[in-house]
Amino acid sequence: MFAKCGNASVLRALVGLLRDTATDVCIRCTGAGIEFFVLNDMSTVALRLWLPAAFFKLYSCTEPDQIEIFASDLYNALDGAAAAVVLQTTHVEDASRLVVHAETDVLLPAAAAAAPLRRPQFPPPSHSDATLSMPSKRWCAVVKQLTMLGDDICITTHRNVFSFATRADALSSMVTVATDRLHGAPITCRVVSAYLRATLKGAGLAAGVDLSISSTNPARVHLRLRDAGATATFHIAPRHDI
Numbered sequence: 001m002f003a004k005c006g007n008a009s010v011l012r013a014l015v016g017l018l019r020d021t022a023t024d025v026c027i028r029c030t031g032a033g034i035e036f037f038v039l040n041d042m043s044t045v046a047l048r049l050w051l052p053a054a055f056f057k058l059y060s061c062t063e064p065d066q067i068e069i070f071a072s073d074l075y076n077a078l079d080g081a082a083a084a085v086v087l088q089t090t091h092v093e094d095a096s097r098l099v100v101h102a103e104t105d106v107l108l109p110a111a112a113a114a115a116p117l118r119r120p121q122f123p124p125p126s127h128s129d130a131t132l133s134m135p136s137k138r139w140c141a142v143v144k145q146l147t148m149l150g151d152d153i154c155i156t157t158h159r160n161v162f163s164f165a166t167r168a169d170a171l172s173s174m175v176t177v178a179t180d181r182l183h184g185a186p187i188t189c190r191v192v193s194a195y196l197r198a199t200l201k202g203a204g205l206a207a208g209v210d211l212s213i214s215s216t217n218p219a220r221v222h223l224r225l226r227d228a229g230a231t232a233t234f235h236i237a238p239r240h241d242i
Helices: 008-021 071-077 136-147 193-197
Strands: 002-005 024-030 033-039 045-052 058-060 065-070 085-092 095-101 105-108 130-135 152-158 161-168 171-178 188-192 206-213 219-225 231-236
Touching: 002 008, 008 033, 008 045, 008 071, 024 071, 065 071, 065 095, 071 095, 071 105, 130 136, 136 161, 136 171, 136 193, 136 206, 152 193, 152 206, 188 193, 193 231
Parallel strands: none
Antiparallel strands: 002 058, 002 085, 024 033, 024 065, 033 045, 045 231, 085 095, 095 105, 130 206, 152 161, 152 188, 161 171, 206 219, 219 231
16 A cells, blocks of 8 residues: 555644544555544444545555554654655565655554454444534534533434533533434434544544434444545444443
8 A cells, every 4th residue: 555645734633533532543455545443442432534545645555455553653653744744554574564654764563452453333324313414613612512511411303403411510501403304203312521522623624524323323423524535433332331
């Protein structure tokens, strides 16, 4: 795999999302692009970062490959990088390794994990899920208002209205957002506010945010990034599963 990124600062900011979520990152390279996947230690938050081939100035991948490294190593290797940076896979002792060509060339060590990173299967949103789309600035304002008060956020839907509520001691806050999509039966989902707050860094790079909740699957916060179809998707376990 050879990938030349013309904006190293954006790539580093995206890698920062991975580093803030978990220690190890699994990187999958295909002809279509690069997928980065992390799962936190409690298995309560997973993050999938998808960078399609069009995200890069130059991209080629003749054979699918998979590497597990430390997210902090990749983040540090991108520190101080100029406008362009190159990610390239190489083989060392019959194992795939990642090389970062930035200010200096860095061969990143493989993550010394006891077992391969577990990848839960997350079904795509279905017609029974409730989905709310909003500009990233609006999402940031809602999350910041709610997370200042409590540790839990209760999200409920009724027809085309999403209600976000939190409470701490005698203080409480509620935000309602209407959507043009009609939903069926009401859905209630409780999540840890810190997990929603973790999406804010990525939302700053996004054009829009899609929130999907259901009665059976983890909450899904999908960030539509501004760069060439790139996306970052958080899957957040409901509070009763924690």
